[in-house]
Amino acid sequence: MPLVVGDIMKLLCSVSEARKMKAAVKHSGRGALVTGAVAFVGGLVGGPPGLAVGGAVGGLLGAWMTSGQFKPVPQILMELPPAEQEKLFNQVTAIVQNLEWTDAVQLTMLVMGSEALQQRLLTLLVGYITKELQAEVQYGD
Structure with a gap:
């Protein structure tokens, strides 16, 4: 048949x-973009310490955005x-x-x-x- x-x-x-x-489709590019953007803003607002905090927060936010998006x-x-x-x-x-x-x-x-x-x-x-x-x-x- x-x-x-x-x-x-x-x-x-x-x-x-x-x-x-x-x-789950990996959106690593989007996560990297968010990480970089938050680190950049942190650097503008707080100088070197702000850059470090922004990088850490951005990294966590980027990781959170790209995880757990599983579909059947x-x-x-x-x-x-x-x-x-x-x-x-x-x-x-x-x-x-x-x-x-x-x-x-x-x-x-x-x-x-x-x-x-x-x-x-x-x-x-x-x-x-x-x-x-x-x-x-x-x-x-």
């Missing part, structure tokens, strides 16, 4: 939901642009092409029943998220 991009996205959502995967992977997958979904579709198709199935529900059941297939899809998904989306992956609650 021919595969449809939406079916593959649902399959990946099922696999990532089962592992309670979340991902299924949500991220469904929000991907069509071109990125197509890229994932092609990679997943290479993994599941030899399976015998009649519809997307049966394909999902086959994958969810096989730890080896789940692991292959998870490896692919984590690789995609870390390389293409430059995000950090977290499992569990």
Whole structure:
């Protein structure tokens, strides 16, 4: 049966939901900008001591801004642009092409029943998220 991009996205959502995967895109550039801006203002207001205090406060603020912004992977997958979904579709198709199935529900059941297939899809998904989306992956609650 021919595969449809939406079916593959649902399959990946099922696999990532089962592992309670979340991902956070790192905004290190924004954190560095905040750190530098607060240090600069501290230096203008308080001279050298203000620069030190501003750098410390800015560093803490920058770290706080860039942490804890995790979203569920299924949500991220469904929000991907069509071109990125197509890229994932092609990679997943290479993994599941030899399976015998009649519809997307049966394909999902086959994958969810096989730890080896789940692991292959998870490896692919984590690789995609870390390389293409430059995000950090977290499992569990």
